[in-house]
Amino acid sequence: MAQQEPDSAGNHYVTCSDGTRIRCRLLLGGPKGDGHLDPRARTAICLHGIGEDLSFWEEGVFRTEALPDNFSGFEASMPLVSGAEATQKPCDQVRRAKFARALAKRVNVVLVDQRGFGQSDRPRTLAPLQDENIVLLTSWKVQDVASFTAAAKAELNCARKAGAAAHSISLCGGRALIRSVFRDTAVLAPRMQGMHMASLGALAPEQRLEALLNLELAYVQQPVLDKAHEQNLFAGFASPAADHTAQKAGLGILDVVLVCHRLQGGGMASLEEPLGSGLSLSVSSDGQEALALGQFADLAGALTYLRHLQGWVDGNEANSGWQILSVQIHGRNAVLKELSSQTSLPKKLQVYQMYPLSYEDADATDRTATIDDFVSDVEQVRLYTGAPTATIVGHSMGAAVALQYAIRFPQRVERLCLSAAAPRVGPAAYENWMRMASTYQAWNPNVIRSTVAVVNVPDDAIRAMPAPTLLINAKDDQLTPLIGSEMIKSNLKTTLLYVPEYGGHSNLVKNDSSMERLTHFMISDGAMMFVTDVLLDEQLLSKWNLPGDKAFVRYYNCGRGLAEIERLERRARLLRWSSGDHQEEKHTIEADKAKVLRSLDLPSDKEETPRDRLMAEMMRVLGRMSAPARQAVDNSGVWWRDDGAAHVLPDKRKHSVDAWGRRRGGSKQGNCFVYRWDLTCMPALLQRGGLASGQASSLGSDFFACWWCGGPPAAHEDLGQANKEELAAHWHLLEPKKELDVSC
Incomplete structure (x- = not known):
C-alpha cells in the first residue's frame, strides 16, 4: 500500500477494505518531524478508547504542553474515587514532554482515529429505521457560532439523557435544525417531554440561543403513531405528528447528502407515484402536509432526486393539489462547494451545512462498527506504514481491539501494550459501563454494545499469543478494575503488569509513571523492553x-x-x-x-x-x-539487565525448587527475579526427588545453574524446604520400584 503525502495538518488517511477512511497522524511529526514515516525506525500504532480520538494520545498521554482545559479524555468529568485526591500527584509537564519527544524521535508513533471517531469516517446505514424509531426536529435561531455551539452541546446532552441514540445538526444562515433519533417510544411520554424541555429551560442564559422557535415531531412510523394517539402522547408539540404512510428506504442521519422537501396540499393517492429509491415520505395526520426525505452517498444522486420530485410536482400541480413549500439540501462543506458549480437547481432551494458537532461523538447510523471492523482497520494502517511488524498500544476499548488484533495477526505484533484492559465483560461489568457512559460521557450506547459488550476472549486464545506484553492498570480504575488485567496476565507467558496507585481509567494521562513505563516499553531494544532504563x-x-x-x-x-x-x-x-x-x-x-x-x-x-x-x-x-x-x-547498578519478572514460571509461583529440595527465590547479586531450573534433560536418577552425596560434583555445577541469570542455587534466596506437593510437581516423581535409566 503506497504512502500518501500528509496534508497541511500532518494527517494521513488510510482507506480500508470497505472504503472507510481512517485518519492517522505521527506523534510530533515523527522521527524527522516532517509528518513522514522513517523506514529505519520501528513502528507503533496507538488506539484510543470510546468517546475519544487521537488527541487522547497527542494532547493527553504524550503531551508536550499543559493538559487542555477542554481535554475530552474519559473521566474528564467523572468524580475521583474517595481518597484519590490525597494520593494523586501533580504531573511534571517538563519531564513528560522530554519523554514524549524522545519517543517521537526514535519510533514511528502512529496515532489513529478509529472509525466513527474524530475525523475518521463512520459506518454507513445499511438498514432503514425500525418501527420503534422516531426523529425529533428542533429549530433554533442562531446569533453567533460560539453561543450556538455551547447551546447545541447542551441540547444534545439533554437529548441523550432522554434516550437519544443519534443526532445531526445543520445550519442555514441564522437558522439551525437539530435532529435527534430515538429508539424507545417512552420518549413520547409527557414526563419525558417535560424532562427534556425543563432541562433546556434550566440552562444558564449564556448557554441558550435567543429563541427556541419550535419543537416538532418530524418522523414517526405507523405502529408508533397508533400507540401515540391511543395514549394522547402528542400534547405539547407545536406541530402535528407526521404519519409515516409509505417508505422505500431508511433515513440515514449522517449520509453525505440529505434532501428534504416540504409540501402542502392534500390527497395521499397522488403522492404514491413519486416514491423512488432513497425516498422516505411522511404525511401529517390531517393529510394536508407532507415531508419527503432522501439520503444519498453523493451529490449526483441527490440532484437527480431533487429534479425528479421537482419535475413531478411541477407537472402535476394542478391535478394533485400539492405545492412545494421548501426544498432543503444538507451536506458537508466539500459537497456544498461542488453544489455551487451546478446549474438549473430546484426552486426554493435552502442549503444547509452539516455542523461539525454532528460528527464528534459515536456514529449515528443504524449500523455500528464491530470489533472485526476495528481489527481490520488496524491491519490496514500497518500495511500503510510498510512495517512488517508493529508495537500495538491500546487503551480501554482500544485495548480490546489491540488484544483481538494480536490474536488474529500474531505474526504482525512485535510488542503489545494494553492499558485498562479486560479479557471479557460480564453482565454486571457491562451495566457499569453503560451507567457511567450515559452519566458522565457523551457516548453512543451502540458503540458500547458492539465493542465492550462483545469482549469475550477465550483463555486459550490469549495463551497462544507470542507477543511480549505490557499491562497497565491503575488500582483506582472504576471502569476496568485491576482484575481484568490480572486475568490476562495469568494466561500469558511473557508479560509484565504495572499497577500505579492512582490515575483511574485514564492513568496514562494522569500519572507520569504510567506514561514513562509505556515509553520505556516502546523505545527500548528487544532485550530491555521490560527494563526501566535509568x-x-x-x-x-x-x-x-x-x-x-x-x-x-x-x-x-x-x-x-x-x-x-x-x-x-x-x-x-x-x-x-x-x-x-x-x-x-x-x-x-x-x-x-x-x-x-x-x-x-x-x-x-x-x-x-x-x-x-x-x-x-x-x-x-x-x-x-x-x-x-x-x-x-x-x-x-546493573541497569541493562532484565530480571525475568515478565517471564513467568509455568505454575505462576515466585520461587522454584533446586536439586536439594530447597525453595529458591530471586538473586539480588544477579538481578534475577526467581531461580529457574529445568530438569527435562537431566539424568533420570535426579527426577526421583533427591540427590546422593557426591553426585553434584560428578555432574558439574553448570547443571544446577539458573538458566535465566546463570548463577548457582546458593546465589538465590533460600526460602526453606519444599513441601511434598511442590516436590511432586517439580521432580515428576517416579515409581520407587521402577528401573531407573541414568542416560540423558
Whole structure:
C-alpha cells in the first residue's frame, strides 16, 4: 500500500477494505518531524478508547504542553474515587514532554482515529429505521457560532439523557435544525417531554440561543403513531405528528447528502407515484402536509432526486393539489462547494451545512462498527506504514481491539501494550459501563454494545499469543478494575503488569509513571523492553549534557549490547538442556553475538567471550567520563539487565525448587527475579526427588545453574524446604520400584 503525502495538518488517511477512511497522524511529526514515516525506525500504532480520538494520545498521554482545559479524555468529568485526591500527584509537564519527544524521535508513533471517531469516517446505514424509531426536529435561531455551539452541546446532552441514540445538526444562515433519533417510544411520554424541555429551560442564559422557535415531531412510523394517539402522547408539540404512510428506504442521519422537501396540499393517492429509491415520505395526520426525505452517498444522486420530485410536482400541480413549500439540501462543506458549480437547481432551494458537532461523538447510523471492523482497520494502517511488524498500544476499548488484533495477526505484533484492559465483560461489568457512559460521557450506547459488550476472549486464545506484553492498570480504575488485567496476565507467558496507585481509567494521562513505563516499553531494544532504563532517564532529565559526553554514550551503547548478549546466552543455556540436535541454532546464536560486537566496532576474540569483551570496553571508557556521567553510572547498578519478572514460571509461583529440595527465590547479586531450573534433560536418577552425596560434583555445577541469570542455587534466596506437593510437581516423581535409566 503506497504512502500518501500528509496534508497541511500532518494527517494521513488510510482507506480500508470497505472504503472507510481512517485518519492517522505521527506523534510530533515523527522521527524527522516532517509528518513522514522513517523506514529505519520501528513502528507503533496507538488506539484510543470510546468517546475519544487521537488527541487522547497527542494532547493527553504524550503531551508536550499543559493538559487542555477542554481535554475530552474519559473521566474528564467523572468524580475521583474517595481518597484519590490525597494520593494523586501533580504531573511534571517538563519531564513528560522530554519523554514524549524522545519517543517521537526514535519510533514511528502512529496515532489513529478509529472509525466513527474524530475525523475518521463512520459506518454507513445499511438498514432503514425500525418501527420503534422516531426523529425529533428542533429549530433554533442562531446569533453567533460560539453561543450556538455551547447551546447545541447542551441540547444534545439533554437529548441523550432522554434516550437519544443519534443526532445531526445543520445550519442555514441564522437558522439551525437539530435532529435527534430515538429508539424507545417512552420518549413520547409527557414526563419525558417535560424532562427534556425543563432541562433546556434550566440552562444558564449564556448557554441558550435567543429563541427556541419550535419543537416538532418530524418522523414517526405507523405502529408508533397508533400507540401515540391511543395514549394522547402528542400534547405539547407545536406541530402535528407526521404519519409515516409509505417508505422505500431508511433515513440515514449522517449520509453525505440529505434532501428534504416540504409540501402542502392534500390527497395521499397522488403522492404514491413519486416514491423512488432513497425516498422516505411522511404525511401529517390531517393529510394536508407532507415531508419527503432522501439520503444519498453523493451529490449526483441527490440532484437527480431533487429534479425528479421537482419535475413531478411541477407537472402535476394542478391535478394533485400539492405545492412545494421548501426544498432543503444538507451536506458537508466539500459537497456544498461542488453544489455551487451546478446549474438549473430546484426552486426554493435552502442549503444547509452539516455542523461539525454532528460528527464528534459515536456514529449515528443504524449500523455500528464491530470489533472485526476495528481489527481490520488496524491491519490496514500497518500495511500503510510498510512495517512488517508493529508495537500495538491500546487503551480501554482500544485495548480490546489491540488484544483481538494480536490474536488474529500474531505474526504482525512485535510488542503489545494494553492499558485498562479486560479479557471479557460480564453482565454486571457491562451495566457499569453503560451507567457511567450515559452519566458522565457523551457516548453512543451502540458503540458500547458492539465493542465492550462483545469482549469475550477465550483463555486459550490469549495463551497462544507470542507477543511480549505490557499491562497497565491503575488500582483506582472504576471502569476496568485491576482484575481484568490480572486475568490476562495469568494466561500469558511473557508479560509484565504495572499497577500505579492512582490515575483511574485514564492513568496514562494522569500519572507520569504510567506514561514513562509505556515509553520505556516502546523505545527500548528487544532485550530491555521490560527494563526501566535509568541511564536513558538520566540522558533525558539530567541538567548536565550527558548525550554530549562521548565516553558516557559509548558506555551506554555497550550496556545495550550487553543486554542482547545476555539474552542470547539465556537461549544457549536452554538449548543445552533441551533434547535434540540444535547445532544450527547454536551457530546462529554465536553469529548474533558477533554481530553485536561488530555493531559497536569491537573485534571478536577467541580468547575472550563477547560478554567479557563488552565489560572490558565499558570499564575502559568509565574513567574517561565527566564527573556527572560517572555519578549517574555509579547510581545505576546493573541497569541493562532484565530480571525475568515478565517471564513467568509455568505454575505462576515466585520461587522454584533446586536439586536439594530447597525453595529458591530471586538473586539480588544477579538481578534475577526467581531461580529457574529445568530438569527435562537431566539424568533420570535426579527426577526421583533427591540427590546422593557426591553426585553434584560428578555432574558439574553448570547443571544446577539458573538458566535465566546463570548463577548457582546458593546465589538465590533460600526460602526453606519444599513441601511434598511442590516436590511432586517439580521432580515428576517416579515409581520407587521402577528401573531407573541414568542416560540423558
